[in-house]
Amino acid sequence: MKRRTFLASSAAMAGIAATGAPAFAQDDPLKIGFIYVGPVGDMGWSYQHDQGRQAIEAEYGDKIQTKFIESVPEGPDAERALTSLALEGHELIFATSFGYMDSVINVAAKFPNVKFEHCTGYKRAENVGTYDARFYQGRAIQGTIAGRMTKSNKIGYIGSFPIPEVIQGINAAYIHAKKVNPDVQISVVWAYTWFDPAKEADAAAALIADGVDVILQHTDSTAPQAKAQEAGNVITFGQASDMSNFAPKPRVSSTIDNWAPYYKGRVAAALEGSWKADATWGGIDSGMVKIGEITDAVPAEVKQEAEALIEAIRSGSYHPFTGPLKKQDGSDWLAEGEVADDATLAGLNFYVEGISAEIPG
Structure with a gap:
């Protein structure tokens, strides 16, 4: 996809909605950027995110412009890629790997009028939302x-x-x-x-x-x-x-990450001026x-x-982490019928009883 010129329209950047989101000039397309940790042809993670990007192009047509940068390593390269997208005038940026987290936070602080979305992360800010799948x-x-x-x-x-x-x-x-x-x-x-x-x-x-x-x-x-x-x-x-x-x-089934509905909803919110820095964790029930x-x-x-x-x-009649369950060391974790809460799962750092492997330090 060819690079597009930076949007310097003061009208697009000056008006701030009550939510803190920039108000966009209606005749200017919303520029949306994506960074991927792998190639779009990986037929896995990055491929599915790019399917979501293509879905928003099909949904919103000339109301938006998108760009992606693929195979961006986690670390300094991610910060450079995010900065580049922001400087090019992208008003909504999706960073699609866990290791981009600190880079997103750092770049978002420098571009408070740009909305950032970080996939699988947990750090948020006024202009940084997070999304994840179960x-x-x-x-x-x-x-x-x-x-x-x-x-x-x-x-x-x-x-x-x-x-x-x-x-x-x-x-x-x-x-x-x-x-x-x-x-x-x-x-x-x-x-x-x-x-x-x-x-x-x-x-x-x-x-x-x-x-x-x-x-x-x-x-x-x-x-x-x-x-x-x-x-x-x-x-x-x-x-x-x-x-x-x-x-x-050998592939007898699969887990498919379906990002398109989420991306469509977040783009709609950005276009309407109702975008907020939310935290989303979707599963089978939501179709994610x-x-x-x-x-x-x-x-x-x-x-x-x-x-x-x-x-x-x-x-919702069954949760995969329902007790009785013990930790790997034999200590109690979940009692009979007890369900793990999201906070515990989000910070899970131990194996359950019966797994003999060790989690690397």
Whole structure:
């Protein structure tokens, strides 16, 4: 997408609505920027965010202009990319990776009339909102399928970084695999990357060599799917997007991040002058988390069980973190019927009982 000139219209920047949001001249398009941690062609995380960007272009037409910068590393490069977008006149900027958090806060302080949205973060300001998805709900579904389908009783998990969002997913997958298969074990390999096909392939290979026959991942490429396909007897789950090129096997289902409705709503608020720095954490009930097709590689009774769990989570009749649950060290966490609160989950830094792996310091 070509670079556009900076909007210097005083009318666009001078009027401040009661919410503190700038009022835009109606005949000027709202300029919206995105930064992605991976390439838009990763077929995972960044791909799904870019699908959301394309959805707002289709929805709002010439009322908006969008630009994205892909493969932006977390750290100083992110701060430079955000600053560049702000200087180019982008009035609404979406930063789509956890490690962009401090960069967003720093740049937002320098551009108080620009609205920033940070995905998966928790730091907010007058002009910084946050949004996240309850990925752990999808992991509960995957854990149920994994526990039923494993023949070795060994499932593997490729983690990106040991942050609460990822730890939630590991715990949710294990809890639900264990519910349906008391003999199941889980192994965790940390890739220390969001997107690096070579590292992800190596992680998958290490798990397969250890006897794992089901792999879950919180990294963004399809490399683990390809490695499982080579092995022939390993099943996987799509991460962030459907990864349906690997269906019906090894990819037997997926957790899909559906950002389009959220992006449409936030753009509408910016256009109307009603935007506020909110915190959103959506799940299956809101459609922010979707479960991809469960393929025919999954036995019919297992598919039925997974679909019942999806509906229970959607309706609110079941929460994936419901007691009794103990921490890894055997101490009590949740009593019978007790549900973990959002504050605890947002800061989750321990495994549940039964996981033998250690969380890196």
